[in-house]
Amino acid sequence: MVTEQRTISYMGVNIPAPVLPIELHVLPDFTGRVVVHFEKGRAICDRRLHESEHVATLDGFLELARMAGYKVRNEK
Structure with a gap:
């Protein structure tokens, strides 16, 4: 795979962005x-x-739950 250097x-001064070499499985x-x-x-x-999996922060998840109509209490 060939990618352009950002x-x-x-x-x-424009300098090359660091690139982390990783191998994905x-x-x-x-x-x-x-x-x-x-x-x-x-x-x-x-x-x-997988298609059915999603990644979110806790705040993002709570916002999504509120948008879906769930009542979310703040307990501190």
């Missing part, structure tokens, strides 16, 4: 979503998401 601007013709877990800049595992 650049970022730092103090008015999917077939070469895979199309879909993958969650990757990084520790200290290294990919330690990856997991393919």
Whole structure:
């Protein structure tokens, strides 16, 4: 797979964006979503998401639940 090198601007100078080399455990013709877990800049595992699976923050999940009509209490 060939990708274009992106650049970022730092103090008015364009520099190449850092690239983390990772190997994903999917077939070469895979199309879909993958969650990757990084520790200290290294990919330690990856997991393919199935069509029925979704990823959200807790706040995002609660907002979605409210939009669906659920009553969500704030307990602190």
